[in-house]
Amino acid sequence: MEELIAILNDLHPEVDFATEKNLVVGGILDSFDIVSLISEINEEFDVTISAAELTPENFDSAESIYALIKEKLDDED
Amino acid sequence: MLFTSYEFLGFLLAVFVIYYLLPGKAQWPFLLLASYVFYFIADPRYLIFIALTSVTTFYGAKIISDKKESFAGWFADHKKEMEKEERKAAKAKEHKGEKKIFLAILLLNLGILAVTKYTNFTIANINSLISAFGNAEGLSFVNLVIPMGISFYTFQSMGYLIDVYNGKFPAQKNLFKFALFVSFFPQLVQGPISRYADLSQTLFEEHRANFKTISFGLERILWGFFKKLVIADRILVPVKAIIADPGSYNGFYAFAGAMFYALELYCDFTGGIDITIGVAETMGIKVTENFIRPYFSKNIKEYWNRWHITMGTWFTDYIFYPISASQFMMKVSKKSRALLGNNIGKRVPVYLSSFIVWFTTGIWHGASWNFIVWGLGNFVVIMISQELDPFYRWFHSKVNVAGTTGWKAFQIIRTVLIMSSLRMFDCYRDVPLTFKMFASIFADFRLSQLNLQAFIDMGITAQDYLVVFVGLIILFAVSMIQRSGSVREKIYGLAALPQFVIYYSLFMITIIFGAYGIGFEASQFIYNQF
Numbered sequence: 001m002e003e004l005i006a007i008l009n010d011l012h013p014e015v016d017f018a019t020e021k022n023l024v025v026g027g028i029l030d031s032f033d034i035v036s037l038i039s040e041i042n043e044e045f046d047v048t049i050s051a052a053e054l055t056p057e058n059f060d061s062a063e064s065i066y067a068l069i070k071e072k073l074d075d076e077d
Numbered sequence: 078m079l080f081t082s083y084e085f086l087g088f089l090l091a092v093f094v095i096y097y098l099l100p101g102k103a104q105w106p107f108l109l110l111a112s113y114v115f116y117f118i119a120d121p122r123y124l125i126f127i128a129l130t131s132v133t134t135f136y137g138a139k140i141i142s143d144k145k146e147s148f149a150g151w152f153a154d155h156k157k158e159m160e161k162e163e164r165k166a167a168k169a170k171e172h173k174g175e176k177k178i179f180l181a182i183l184l185l186n187l188g189i190l191a192v193t194k195y196t197n198f199t200i201a202n203i204n205s206l207i208s209a210f211g212n213a214e215g216l217s218f219v220n221l222v223i224p225m226g227i228s229f230y231t232f233q234s235m236g237y238l239i240d241v242y243n244g245k246f247p248a249q250k251n252l253f254k255f256a257l258f259v260s261f262f263p264q265l266v267q268g269p270i271s272r273y274a275d276l277s278q279t280l281f282e283e284h285r286a287n288f289k290t291i292s293f294g295l296e297r298i299l300w301g302f303f304k305k306l307v308i309a310d311r312i313l314v315p316v317k318a319i320i321a322d323p324g325s326y327n328g329f330y331a332f333a334g335a336m337f338y339a340l341e342l343y344c345d346f347t348g349g350i351d352i353t354i355g356v357a358e359t360m361g362i363k364v365t366e367n368f369i370r371p372y373f374s375k376n377i378k379e380y381w382n383r384w385h386i387t388m389g390t391w392f393t394d395y396i397f398y399p400i401s402a403s404q405f406m407m408k409v410s411k412k413s414r415a416l417l418g419n420n421i422g423k424r425v426p427v428y429l430s431s432f433i434v435w436f437t438t439g440i441w442h443g444a445s446w447n448f449i450v451w452g453l454g455n456f457v458v459i460m461i462s463q464e465l466d467p468f469y470r471w472f473h474s475k476v477n478v479a480g481t482t483g484w485k486a487f488q489i490i491r492t493v494l495i496m497s498s499l500r501m502f503d504c505y506r507d508v509p510l511t512f513k514m515f516a517s518i519f520a521d522f523r524l525s526q527l528n529l530q531a532f533i534d535m536g537i538t539a540q541d542y543l544v545v546f547v548g549l550i551i552l553f554a555v556s557m558i559q560r561s562g563s564v565r566e567k568i569y570g571l572a573a574l575p576q577f578v579i580y581y582s583l584f585m586i587t588i589i590f591g592a593y594g595i596g597f598e599a600s601q602f603i604y605n606q607f
Binding site: 038 | 243244245378382393394397398399401402403404406407410411414423424426427430431463
């Protein structure tokens with residue numbers, strides 16, 4: 001989770017990612033941010049997120065993004 | 078059948094009356110019939126194309142959906158008996174089967190779109206290559222039917238197919254319901270590009286006549302007619318004059334032309350969409366909004382989130398994301414980071430995907446180079462503004478202007494000016510000429526061009542300019558009120574008399590100042606051609 005928060009902070013230093021729950025719906029993360037994010041996640045966690053998973057539900061909070069990463073990691077075990 | 082024609086109004090009235098006289102269960106089948114009649118009147122040949130897209134997409138999605146369902150059942154039953162590798166292999170095999178069907182239907186429909194819209198463009202480019210090598214004989218153009226609204230309904234159908242393929246929802250089981258989703262007549266000619274998940278919620282439901290819904294719908298239609306007939310079609314006359322004679326109308330005139338076009342396009346396109354949404358609303362059907370006061374945007378990115386929204390989200394969800402999340406792009410990302418360092422390298426996949434999206438957006442608007450350059454112009458502006466972000470952060474840390482009215486006004490005017498400059502490609506339809514005319518705004522500007530008579534010579538009177546100006550003020554005022562919620566709801570909250578006065582005035586203004594009569598002819602909506 002810490003690595004993820006670090007990636008997010010790098011994108012938007014002004015946002016408190018530990019509490020913010022409307023990252024996509026609230027317009028904080030735009031499509032460019034999301035694409036940068038999934039390529040960073042791919043680098044850091046070595047998981048591939050597909051286009052179909054790029055939904056507001058999956059990306060609205062650091063928690064939901066982390067849940068998606070975790071699900072992918074578990075799936076590969 | 079133009080939205081602004083008497084035929085359309087007659088057609089609409091007939092559809093509306095029959096719709097509410099019919100029993101609820103017959104309403105959506107009747108809408109399908111009405112939509113096909115609407116399309117048939119435009120050109121009977123069009124029906125073959127839309128029917129083909131509807132049938133192939135329906136069955137393709139249905140097969141994929143059925144396969145998914147039976148696989149999920151089988152997998153749940155056998156999951157425990159299998160090793161991890163076997164489970165993976167079973168999933169991969171299933172996915173491969175679905176993908177074959179998906180790609181076949183996708184390529185077929187995009188192929189139809191490409192052949193009908195882009196064959197002559199391709200021939201023209203081949204010919205210019207041939208002539209560049211000194212050969213005078215070129216290929217001859219083919220006379221193809223371009224079905225009305227093909228870009229819109231193809232995108233709408235393909236969005237549905239992709240969603241079903243991605244397992245977002247199960248496929249529609251009724252072919253005729255799906256055919257209505259593809260052909261629903263109010264949005265057939267110029268969008269919005271609806272999503273199945275949204276439109277299907279109200280499209281197939283039974284609707285009983287409701288005074289508020291019907292009057293809100295009619296008010297929206299009236300507002301659309303006001304924008305189109307009073308403003309767009311009036312200011313269209315000088316726009317056409319300026320574009321037609323770039324030799325005389327250079328300098329300030331070219332600038333005025335770009336600004337007039339910004340107003341015309343806004344009133345034309347949003348007016349058309351108001352009519353679409355209003356017509357659907359009178360029948361209790363909710364169509365997605367396509368604009369949120371785009372000319373109040375602070376930057377180009379925001380503008381594209383507020384202008385032609387359904388097209389923007391379509392390109393983001395179905396082109397930008399799939400490309401940028403693809404295995405190929407992940408590899409590009411890794412390589413570019415290794416080669417160029419983390420900071421620059423990580424931008425490569427985003428910009429590359431964005432480039433492809435804007436190229437496609439350009440060519441979607443029309444099979445010609447001016448649209449492609451327009452699309453790429455948007456890409457360049459977005460990229461520059463993205464790269465300037467650190468500068469703006471630094472600037473705002475030094476100069477405390479953010480949030481002030483002056484700064485906001487500056488941002489809004491800047492956005493309008495940039496967008497209007499880019500749209501000159503759309504006006505002049507010729508890439509070198511557009512660059513020339515843009516330069517001429519600065520190079521050929523003369524004070525003598527600030528001359529009312531010259532503008533009157535473009536074909537409309539001083540009174541017409543006054544009507545446009547007053548119309549613009551009404552538009553601005555309505556947009557300002559809209560910021561705190563629905564204007565119609567606010568008017569609805571007033572007493573009966575002021576309500577009546579407002580709508581009666583709007584109706585009379587549209588009738589009296591609607592630009593028909595001598596010298597005017599209600600023109601084709603700009604977006605009908607896309």
